[in-house]
Amino acid sequence: MIIQGTKRTADVREKADVVIVGTGAGGGTLGAYLSDRGWNVVMLEKGGFFRAEDFTQLEHHAMAEFNGRRGLDATADNAVFLNYAEAVGGCTVHYWGDSFRTPHDRLARWRTEHGIDWMTPSELDPHFEAIEQDLGIHTTPENLLNENNRLVRAGCEALGIEGAPPPTARVGCIGCGWTQFGCAYNAKTSQLITTIPRISRAGGRIYSDARADRILVEQGRAVGVEGVLLRRGTAETLARIRVEADHVVLAGGALGTAELLLRSLPEEPAVGRRFYLNPHFFVWADFGRAIDNVSGIPCAYVVHGFREVRRAQNGGYAGGGYIMLTNHQSPGIAAAMLSSLGSEHTDRMKRWHQLGSVMSVIDETHPGQVFLGKDGLRRTRFNVKGVDQLKAIDFLKQASRIFLAAGAREVWIPDVYGTVIRNEADIENRIRLRSVQPNAQFCAGSHLVGTAPIGSDAGDSFAGPSGEAHRVRGLYVADGAALPGSVSVDPSETIMGAARWIAASLHDRAGRAGA
């Protein structure tokens, strides 16, 4: 049953085997696994419940209705725009559907540095296979590559750079191009149309517009969650909700989970201290003619050739440490990304229909932080610094080369200096550190992970390898917050795989909850 909190005025009390805070990649996957096996599941989702007919494909509707803080959130110094969803289905409602298994080198790091023994391909692959089957994940077909995607591929092929269409989570996609504003066709296989309806039909109660404010803990054990039901659009409190459960699972995303923990368990040492977001810098290319960068899947080609860091003979950084995603943006968002002003900005926007674009997914070394300010509001801090700035510069250079090789008339580094690239000499001379200083250009983060990490060291992680909190029994974390660090690719399938592993572990140990 889906229960929209925005339509209720009476207080609610619930009892369940498990209460899950969050309904996205982690919460939806874990909830479906347990619900399928007879668990009595209650889910709380801060955002609203939307269906295909609600998705207008208009940017200002999407940003305001189901993006966190109405699509206007940023780090405390405004240097990094934070892109995350708050809706039933979580970030899978607005994600592009890129679905990568966790890179093996990342699993190895998490085993060796964080003591998570089950982070092995053999342990996780069965879960990935089940998820891929469930969501119809397959390699993006050629007909969903728009012209921007094909141009980037051509540039990569001309330069001998590795890239490929990504595995994608959609079935029957017509390539409308606006997947990030919610799929109006029920083709993108988000949690909204896969696990959530399954949980609902099986008797689970999924509350939308329900903000969890406090974890209930008695004698060192989590026994439930308290929160409020909100009026959608205004966040006015309508009623209170209290769910008592044998198990509490946090899956509200790296920001939501961290915020709830900071409020409920402020003494936890590892919460919010490692905030990864895979900084996204952007490069735009003017091809001097109209190109189709609207239809298809916005990201239907991924440049993998720079994922690994290259080292110089002296051990210093020599390049890489990121992947590139093809990118398109609607006019309003594109306008906000271009740092120019006045007639120059208007002139650039007049060329919106002839722009190609790519964005970086930087595998950052330096994480940020999530914390509560004196005013009690959740804040974030993230600085692209040190070697991460070098990675950003390398991205700007390599992306420029790819677009020039693809025939772009000029390439724009969208910084406050109006940097334009027309040839290799420009790349070497004009792309400099100043372009990647805070607020010198638009930078975003959408792969938010790491704020309540699992690991074997109770001083350096919030939860043990099983996902259960070190210091509170019956409290689990099973979303992006649980990951120990950057995945280096879209983390959604990693989050789903980890959540499914944690669900299986919980089920194996507890059997049917309450029994």
Place this chain on the structure above:
Amino acid sequence: MEPERYAAPHPIESGQLDRRGFLRQATGGTVAIAVASILPAGCTADYPQSEGDGVELASLSVKEYAVVRAAAEAMLEGVPVAPAEVATAIDRELAAVGDPVRSDLKSVLRLLEHLTMLSGHRRTFTELQPAERLSYLRGWATSRLSLRRGAYQAIRGFVHYFAWNRPETRQLTGFSGPLREHVPVTLARSVDYGEVR
């Protein structure tokens, strides 16, 4: 691949930010907070723009509205969207989103209005001519102080986003609108949610 080591996590630093957190985070922030705290709020006699536009403000003061409107007037050259419409949209959006987004942008607007003297102007931002405002904003854009660049990106981003997401701009960008405005939606599958209340 030899993975890079993680950097050390941040020490716990909760409780560092108040409502002017945005300013405090940037270079020069302490001075800016001191300045912002003594700036006058302004009144309708000094800032008649919202009254002239017939706007009932939801979150901005008359002065803050005037600053946003003046910024939009300068920034949106050749864009078929009235500055008043952009300023009104921002006022409504800030009311809906609340703090800290609202309080941060309000801080930016107060500084923008009154720090003109640092750029050699004797008049406030709203009193400058549009070309002077652009020049002033460009100075903030390329400032060595991250505070100024951050403030610039904040006001610029808001104005540009709330101007260019409007359908009137499609004739300039060549954006024909999303597909469902042209082609009726056919669902790839129907979804049974069970009971929905």
